[in-house]
Amino acid sequence: MSIGIYRVILPHESEYPEPITFVMGAPLAVGERYTGPEGWDDWYFCTTPGQQGGWVPVQIIEGLASEAPFAREDYTARELDVRKGDTLLGLRILNGWLWCRPVEGTEHGWVPLANLQEVA
Incomplete structure (x- = not known):
């Protein structure tokens, strides 16, 4: 179940290639x-x-x-690499981060909420 659709307003790249x-x-x-x-x-x-x-x-x-x-x-703790303009399906919000996946994808990860704008 999703909690909303988000557009990336600031890109994000993971600094942790091997997340816990x-x-x-x-x-x-x-x-x-x-x-x-x-x-x-x-x-x-x-x-x-x-x-x-x-x-x-x-x-x-x-x-x-x-x-x-x-x-x-x-x-x-997997973070999702996203580019400005990407559209994400939000699944869970915890402590300033969104667990999500691209609308047109299956890969899941965390993205900072500050990098996103809710659109629906």
């Missing part, structure tokens, strides 16, 4: 909380066995304050 990806129940080692001028609140740098570290939204982390946090659901 895990399944529900995976153990997580939770590190620093993201801080920056963008307002991307509640993202934590996490690691899990067999993966490089990556940014995970707090909504995905169960037991954040416990000694054994784990994944509340399947997740990937």
Whole structure:
């Protein structure tokens, strides 16, 4: 189910070619909380066995304050490379980012909301 159609107003390219990806129940080692001028609140740098570290939204982390946090659901930090003018189908918004796919494509990924304009 989609939450809207978005047009890319600023291009975005991923800086993480090997994003962290895990399944529900995976153990997580939770590190620093993201801080920056963008307002991307509640993202934590996490690691899990067999993966490089990556940014995970707090909504995905169960037991954040416990000694054994784990994944509340399947997740990937994969970012979508987009160009100005691309049209995206929005699927989920978390902490300043949109999980989406191109209207004419099947590849899914995260794009910063600040780079997008909702059109429908």
